[in-house]
Amino acid sequence: MGQRRFGRAMEAVREYRASRTIPEDLHGRGGMDEMLAQITDGLDKMFAILDHSEYKARAAPVQVRTLDMVVSEKMAICVDENVVGLTFRRADGADVPPWRAGSHLDVELPSGRRRQYSLCGDPRETDAYSIAVRLVPDGGGGSVEMHALEVGDRVSITGPRNAFPFVASGSALFVAGGIGMTAIIPMIRKAREVGMDWHLVYSGRTTESMPFLDEVSTWEQDRVTVRTDAVDGLPGAADLLRDAPDGGSVYCCGPPPMIAVVREGITATSATRLHYERFSAPPVVAGESFSVELARTGTVVDVASDETALDAVRRVRPGVPYSCRQGFCGTCKVRVLAGVPEHRDRRLSDDERADHMLICVSRSAGEQLTLDL
Structure with missing residues (x-):
């Protein structure tokens, strides 16, 4: 009787868990309720013991690390659109960390620029990562630098990360x-x-x-x-x-x-x-104009209602670091010295938000912010 009750409870929890999501994030995906996930794990284990079956713990998350990589192949994928395919292998010859469809890499270029590119190769290929890069001549310079890479060049890669997960069912x-x-x-x-x-x-x-x-x-x-x-x-x-x-x-x-x-x-x-x-920054929604003071120089720049603080700052500081321009990678995190940010990211913790902001998406709750730039 106890086993049947647990069985019914387990089914109920699984159905409820499948229906529970947090609000969609920047990528349109939801996430499981973590507390409910822990309860489900516990019930899985208990029911497995009662049923004398094997308990299968959830797989540990893929370790994200920074690797020294070498360009091993370069080829034109689409001439009209200036798309080049690049294959990277580890400089030490070891296998690369595994990945799944939807994953991307953070590539740190020789200039210090950091850009993200989706993996488009075969996950079963354990010794290499493949990406494709479209040339954007009037962009931020990342694609130009990527296209300039040649076989034998070295770059630093962090990942893989997956902000666009694919479920291979249904x-x-x-x-x-x-x-x-x-x-x-x-x-x-x-x-x-x-x-x-x-x-x-x-x-x-x-x-x-x-x-x-x-x-x-x-x-x-x-x-x-x-x-x-x-x-x-x-x-x-x-x-x-x-x-x-x-x-x-x-x-x-x-x-x-x-x-x-x-x-x-x-x-x-x-x-x-x-x-x-x-693959590009989203439009600014419900923005109000404000100004940003760059504390290290005293320069004040105006941020229009339809532009980001990052774009405004880049007019006077073009070398300010950034990558995703969507509020999830954290590359453009800046300390706030005065003013109250209007946080629009999905990256920073509550503690970080007390005195930092991501200038690619977040704005000001008042007329001016002072940033440690």
Whole structure:
């Protein structure tokens, strides 16, 4: 009788746990209630003992470390879009830490710039990491420096980290825009491997500007929709979400306008979860103008209502460090000497928020902040 009661309790907890999420974060993903997860672990163990079966503890998280890497391969992936593929191997010849679809690397370049790139290789390849980088000549300089790397050059890499996790079960629609395909392609490879019900909508300016299209053309074409702005026009929600699965998930990676369309249109579908990742900074929402004083020089810069403090500071301090521009990597953390920040990040702890802010997304609750810059 006791075992049956525990069985019913276990099922109830599992169902409740599956339905409990915290509010969606920057990437559209939720997280399990940690206390409930611990209770579930305890019940798992207790029920396993009663049932005389093996208790399988949850796997430990992947260790994140900084590695000295060497460029082992460099190749052009998409000439029209200036996308280059780079493969890195450890300088000491050892295997790389494991990763899963959706993971990215933090690459520290010789200049000190730190940038993040999605892994687009094969997780079963244990001795190398592969990424693809689109050249943005008028960007922050990171892509230009990445394109200048040659075979034999060394860089420092931290990771892998996963801010865009993929669950290889059920049904899924993948929506990719341009270079956003780098994050999506390992997911689809895995979906095909395990026999998931999946569809892909891949959009770009022209077919010549879309990386990995050669591989995409070898997949089941009844599951693939390729759209180009040149032929089909800019896609709307109906174009991107036509195959959103009933009760399934949507994974989206691409430019901000595409993500905005998907976020607005997802509620009209029967899909239950949306996961997304940006490759550029999100637009500022509900911003108020304020000023920032750079304490080390006394320079005061104005931050417009539709720009970030990072963008404003870079006008006078172009070398200020940053990476994700989305409030999750922590590279642009700055000490606040005066004023009250309006925190919009999902990285800092409560203690850190007392006297620090991430200037890529957070703003000021008043008219001025003084930063330790």
